[in-house]
Amino acid sequence: xxxxxxxxxxxxxxxxxxxxxxxxxxxxxxxxxxxxxxxxxxxxxxxxxxxxxxxxxxxxxxxxxxxxxxxxxxxxxxxxxxxxxxxxxxxxxxxxxxxxxxxxxxxxxxxxxxxxxxxxxxxxxxxxxxxxxxxxxxxxxxxxxxxxxxxxxxxxxxxxxxxxxxxxxxxxxxxxxxxxxxxxxxxxxxxxxxxxxxxxxxxxxxxxxxxxxxxxxxxxxxxxxxxxxxxxxxxxxxxxxxxxxxxxxxxxxxxx
Amino acid sequence: xxxxxxxxxxxxxxxxxxxxxxxxxxxxxxxxxxxxxxxxxxxxxxxxxxxxxxxxxxxxxxxxxxxxxxxxxxxxxxxxxxxxxxxxxxxxxxxxxxxxxxxxxxxxxxxxxxxxxxxxxxxxxxxxxxxxxxxxxxxxxxxxxxxxxxxxxxxxxxxxxxxxxxxxxxxxxxxxxxxxxxxxxxxxxxxxxxxxxxxxxxxxxxxxxxxxxxxxxxxxxxxxxxxxxxxxxxxxxxxxxxxxxxxxxxxxxxxxxxxxxxxxxxxxxxxxxxxxxxxxxxxxxxxxxxxxxxxxxxxxxxxxxxxxxxxxxxxxxxxxxxxxxxxxxxxxxxxxxxxxxxxxxxxxxxxxxxxxxxxxxxxxx
Amino acid sequence: xxxxxxxxxxxxxxxxxxxxxxxxxxxxxxxxxxxxxxxxxxxxxxxxxxxxxxxxxxxxxxxxxxxxxxxxxxxxxx
Numbered sequence: 191x192x193x194x195x196x197x198x199x200x201x202x203x204x205x206x207x208x209x210x211x212x213x214x215x216x217x218x219x220x221x222x223x224x225x226x227x228x229x230x231x232x233x234x235x236x237x238x239x240x241x242x243x244x245x246x247x248x249x250x251x252x253x254x255x256x257x258x259x260x261x262x263x264x265x266x267x268x269x270x271x272x273x274x275x276x277x278x279x280x281x282x283x284x285x286x287x288x289x290x291x292x293x294x295x296x297x298x299x300x301x302x303x304x305x306x307x308x309x310x311x312x313x314x315x316x317x318x319x320x321x322x323x324x325x326x327x328x329x330x331x332x333x334x335x336x337x338x339x340x341x342x343x344x345x346x347x348x349x350x351x352x353x354x355x356x357x358x359x360x361x362x363x364x365x366x367x368x369x370x371x372x373x374x375x376x377x378x379x380x381x382x383x384x385x386x387x388x389x390x391x392x393x394x395x396x397x398x399x400x401x402x403x404x405x406x407x408x409x410x411x412x413x414x415x416x417x418x419x420x421x422x423x424x425x426x427x428x429x430x431x432x433x434x435x436x437x438x439x440x441x442x443x444x445x446x
Numbered sequence: 447x448x449x450x451x452x453x454x455x456x457x458x459x460x461x462x463x464x465x466x467x468x469x470x471x472x473x474x475x476x477x478x479x480x481x482x483x484x485x486x487x488x489x490x491x492x493x494x495x496x497x498x499x500x501x502x503x504x505x506x507x508x509x510x511x512x513x514x515x516x517x518x519x520x521x522x523x524x525x526x527x528x529x530x531x532x533x534x535x536x537x538x539x540x541x542x543x544x545x546x547x548x549x550x551x552x553x554x555x556x557x558x559x560x561x562x563x564x565x566x567x568x569x570x571x572x573x574x575x576x577x578x579x580x581x582x583x584x585x586x587x588x589x590x591x592x593x594x595x596x597x598x599x600x601x602x603x604x605x606x607x608x609x610x611x612x613x614x615x616x617x618x619x620x621x622x623x624x625x626x627x628x629x630x631x632x633x634x635x636x637x638x639x640x641x642x643x644x645x646x647x648x649x650x651x652x653x654x655x656x657x658x659x660x661x662x663x664x665x666x667x668x669x670x671x672x673x674x675x676x677x678x679x680x681x682x683x684x685x686x687x688x689x690x691x692x693x694x695x696x697x698x699x700x701x702x703x704x705x706x707x708x709x710x711x712x713x714x715x716x717x718x719x720x721x722x723x724x725x726x727x728x729x730x731x732x733x734x735x736x737x738x739x740x741x742x743x744x745x746x747x748x749x750x751x752x753x754x755x756x757x758x759x760x761x762x763x764x765x766x767x768x769x770x771x772x773x774x775x776x777x778x779x780x781x782x783x784x785x786x787x788x789x790x791x792x793x794x795x796x797x798x799x800x801x802x803x804x805x806x807x808x809x810x811x
Numbered sequence: 812x813x814x815x816x817x818x819x820x821x822x823x824x825x826x827x828x829x830x831x832x833x834x835x836x837x838x839x840x841x842x843x844x845x846x847x848x849x850x851x852x853x854x855x856x857x858x859x860x861x862x863x864x865x866x867x868x869x870x871x872x873x874x875x876x877x878x879x880x881x882x883x884x885x886x887x888x889x
Binding site: 240241242243244246247253254256259260261262263264265266267270273274275276277278280281282285302303306 | 509665
């Protein structure tokens with residue numbers, strides 16, 4: 191990098207969005223939450239809608255999402271983000287409203303709110319981070335925990351006879367007429383990140399057109415909860431999560 | 447749907463539930479989120495008829511849990527919002543209420559109290575006094591609790607409830623019962639649009655460049671910060687206690703026996719006071735209109751020269767604990783209650799009062 | 812070959828190394844130094860960077876700002 195002539199001719203090709211605060215994320219090393227936060231804020235910045243956007247944070251690791259996303263935000267009770275978002279969006283029908291929820295929040299305690307919000311076709315974007323574990327409380331079994339996956343409350347592995355099956359919420363909501371756009375994405379590779387950002391952009395664009403609910407699942411990693419290092423968590427995600435939660439669109443306007 | 451013009455002041459014959467719903471529209475309610483439950487479903491029904499061609503939004507939620515969280519979101523977005531339910535539904539809302547109180551969001555609730563515990567009965571009751579007045583959900587918080595005793599007050603307290611909720615950034619509750627909700631009376635309705643409204647600066651309406659993000663939250667991980675929040679809330683409740691106590695008195699001037707009752711019970715006790723006076727017993731009624739803040743001071747004053755107090759409720763004795771705190775041992779406090787959705791008669795209350803009078807006369811002899 | 816480089820907010824880096832495997836030019840490595848948060852942080856180990864942004868895309872802590880040789884300067888070089 192001693193070649194100063196080259197440095198002078200460099201142009202900026204990527205910087206983090208100014209809608210993302212400079213505060214250091216409290217997430218564990220390698221955690222996908224940071225990428226998901228950044229992508230949402232990149233889209234908000236690129237669309238120029240930060241003055242019209244209201245986010246709803248969940249309970250879980252991303253409970254402090256409002257420390258990082260520099261838009262107006264509300265902190266919902268565990269599982270109630272979709273109801274809170276409904277209240278906001280009904281009062282402010284021309285604004286952009288999104289929820290950011292983990293698997294415990296959205297697919298266990300908040301199942302009813304999620305299903306009914308999508309079924310009403312609320313004009314909101316739901317971002318669903320699925321890492322198959324309760325991260326914040328220390329790695330307990332989640333509704334999306336895989337069969338035989340070891341967690342601190344399924345120490346011998348998730349036995350479906352006793353603990354039920356992994357819940358594929360995204361497949362479930364795709365069947366609802368209120369869902370306009372349903373997709374499953376990930377953030378573990380550069381390509382996955384590019385696709386995920388496109389999906390997030392779609393979700394906001396459809397909201398602008400008052401098309402109904404957009405639902406974007408983001409399959410993510412939890413190195414601490416999975417008890418692996420960040421690099422291995424990417425491999426674990428590919429080997430175990432993706433077969434159960436395959437990436438791709440589940441409902442695309444005009445195609446279903 | 448085509449919007450109609452604002453309604454002028456009107457006098458009408460209405461059910462309590464309908465008067466409450468109509469008053470909410472006239473008070474400029476921006477949003478209503480509710481779930482059907484007897485004996486208050488008329489409120490949601492009335493609003494689904496009226497709101498589409500008047501103002502605001504109305505939504506039937508999938509549960510009371512969802513409804514109260516929609517209220518959280520909508521209140522946080524700066525709206526004047528209301529939900530209503532009856533006892534079991536109000537129990538489901540307690541989590542959300544605790545969050546709303548902690549995040550200091552103004553909103554109005556009505557509990558058209560029915561008999562419990564459990565699924566109980568759909569008949570009128572006052573069994574939710576503790577839940578309404580002492581917090582109900584987790585943590586140290588208070589609701590502003592208004593207790594109407596007529597259809598007129600069912601309407602008036604909607605305006606008052608919104609006003610106090612917004613003044614103090616605190617949830618307010620109208621605590622009525624099934625009979626008040628269902629009875630029909632004359633009601634003088636205020637003109638629509640007569641309650642001033644502004645979008646509060648803390649609301650999450652989208653962040654303009656000039657300010658940082660508005661955040662609505664009740665999460666404060668650091669103990670020092672959480673204690674600070676608690677101290678702030680307690681200071682606010684103290685201000686409310688100093689400034690917002692409301693009560694009505696009847697025949698209290700020379701009363702030797704003071705009956706204390708709220709809501710429907712107070713209407714019955716008023717008759718008891720008349721019957722007692724006919725028999726030469728100097729009885730009077732103190733009717734708290736605000737249950738939080740409670741008229742401790744006034745009751746304590748009266749305790750100085752009253753022979754005894756008789757608290758009457760449609761429960762096993764809840765407000766009586768506050769009456770005893772207020773009386774503070776200055777004189778005896780008796781209780782008469784009915785439960786399970788049974789409304790006491792003026793005569794059966796009079797019987798208790800006569801026994802108290804006999805006992806007190808015997809003590810003085 | 813397109814030239815690029817990255818600026819790294821080392822104090823925000825948690826040393827997760829996800830950028831290392833995402834980098835097609837193999838030009839990132841952890842230092843032996845430790846930042847204020849107690850993590851070994853990432854740095855450029857050579858000048859092979861093309862400014863492809865892969866590191867920035869996968870970085871959970873948004874530590875990368877990416878620069879690339881401008882098209883006009885490339886023309887000049889030719």
